[in-house]
Amino acid sequence: MLPYAHRLTFSLLAITTFFSVLPACAWQRPSVSATEPVNTSLPIQTSVTATSHPLPTPVLPVLTDSASMHIGKIIPISDGTPFGLAFARQRLWVLRRGTSFLPSGSILEIDPLRGQMIGKPIQIDFDPWSFAVTEDAIWVAKNGPAAVVHIDPETQQVVATINVDASLVAADFHGVWVSGASENAANANTTWRVDPVTDQLVGTPIPVGIEPLQMVTGRDSVWVGAHSGPPAITRIDPATGKVVGSDDRSGLWNPWACCWAGFGLGCRLSRTESGTHLTTNQSDSG
Amino acid sequence: MVHISPQTNQIVGKPIPVPFPPYAAAASATDAWVGVAGISADANPKDDRIVRIDLRTNTIVDTIHVGGHTIAMVFAEGSLWVATVRPSLIVQVIPQVRTR
Numbered sequence: 496m497l498p499y500a501h502r503l504t505f506s507l508l509a510i511t512t513f514f515s516v517l518p519a520c521a522w523q524r525p526s527v528s529a530t531e532p533v534n535t536s537l538p539i540q541t542s543v544t545a546t547s548h549p550l551p552t553p554v555l556p557v558l559t560d561s562a563s564m565h566i567g568k569i570i571p572i573s574d575g576t577p578f579g580l581a582f583a584r585q586r587l588w589v590l591r592r593g594t595s596f597l598p599s600g601s602i603l604e605i606d607p608l609r610g611q612m613i614g615k616p617i618q619i620d621f622d623p624w625s626f627a628v629t630e631d632a633i634w635v636a637k638n639g640p641a642a643v644v645h646i647d648p649e650t651q652q653v654v655a656t657i658n659v660d661a662s663l664v665a666a667d668f669h670g671v672w673v674s675g676a677s678e679n680a681a682n683a684n685t686t687w688r689v690d691p692v693t694d695q696l697v698g699t700p701i702p703v704g705i706e707p708l709q710m711v712t713g714r715d716s717v718w719v720g721a722h723s724g725p726p727a728i729t730r731i732d733p734a735t736g737k738v739v740g741s742d743d744r745s746g747l748w749n750p751w752a753c754c755w756a757g758f759g760l761g762c763r764l765s766r767t768e769s770g771t772h773l774t775t776n777q778s779d780s781g
Numbered sequence: 782m783v784h785i786s787p788q789t790n791q792i793v794g795k796p797i798p799v800p801f802p803p804y805a806a807a808a809s810a811t812d813a814w815v816g817v818a819g820i821s822a823d824a825n826p827k828d829d830r831i832v833r834i835d836l837r838t839n840t841i842v843d844t845i846h847v848g849g850h851t852i853a854m855v856f857a858e859g860s861l862w863v864a865t866v867r868p869s870l871i872v873q874v875i876p877q878v879r880t881r
Contacts (some may be wrong), residue, residue: 582858
């Protein structure tokens with residue numbers, strides 16, 4: 496189960512991060528391009544005891560522009576690891592996983608113009624794996640069985656918890672899409688659509704490759720990349736819930752990261768082979 | 782990195798070699814970006830690069846350092862936002878606009 500394997504990996508990463516970042520900060524100089532640190536800590540203590548020590552002010556790395564790219568704001572994230580990003584509602588949203596071993600996470604809302612956090616973090620009482628933000632909802636998938644949580648961004652309150660074994664979540668005009676890899680779950684290696692109004696699963700599970708690892712929406716399609724395939728990539732028509740494309744070279748490559756742009760889908764592969772392609776089950780009018 | 786056409790479901794051109802174990806990716810209408818994987822065993826712990834890929838030519842055209850290993854990226858409203866680990870940062874990268 497890759498998400499669980501990742502969980503271990505990231506736990507180790509968290510340990511490494513904790514012990515490596517602090518000494519590294521000692522030699523790092525403040526950057527003139529840095530923004531004010533985002534206060535991402537939990538509610539501020541109202542009293543300070545004699546044994547308390549002020550937290551060190553984050554020291555930011557000095558980053559330089561390249562020939563065609565300019566470094567803008569640099570925002571340190573404390574009390575956790577930024578694990579996902581989304582842009583919606585004219586805001587940048589950050590999914591933060593805890594660096595402690597407590598199964599908690601949070602979502603940060605950042606004003607992209609000022610590079611500063613808006614309000615307090617939205618606290619989540621589980622370890623999050625992925626999230627999606629729309630104009631009126633935040634969807635968070637849990638790392639491990641088994642829930643997807645619907646949060647109202649205005650009230651920061653949980654609206655609903657959908658009991659589906661899914662660690663990936665994406666959203667588009669047609670609804671919310673969830674996918675999971677838990678081998679013991681009834682919906683392992685499938686994708687479901689969630690009605691964002693009723694918070695109910697819709698239709699039947701859509702089969703995808705083994706161990707779904709990436710899911711993006713775009714071009715009126717849902718694209719699911721699977722770590723172990725087959726298939727490595729599945730394309731779903733969100734209107735019908737039907738699979739309309741899948742790769743036929745499973746085992747030769749697997750997608751670790753996918754992104755969507757106006758022109759097509761980009762995927763980072765761990766193994767590649769020239770000529771790898773997707774096959775379609777129906778014509779694509781696009 | 783591969784570019785898949787939604788019209789044909791085919792990979793466009795050849796896979797684009799990336800000079801490090803990549804993880805996160807993002808794209809605009811003209812460019813794609815990919816960064817060093819923070820969780821890969823073969824990643825250089827001091828490598829904090831992301832590369833810019835010109836989608837007209839499917840070639841890497843620039844590299845920038847973002848201070849940590851990339852864990853997530855999103856492109857929106859002219860900026861690339863990069864989440865890194867070791868250290869935990871959000872870094873805004875503003876690419877020069879290139880017309881398609």
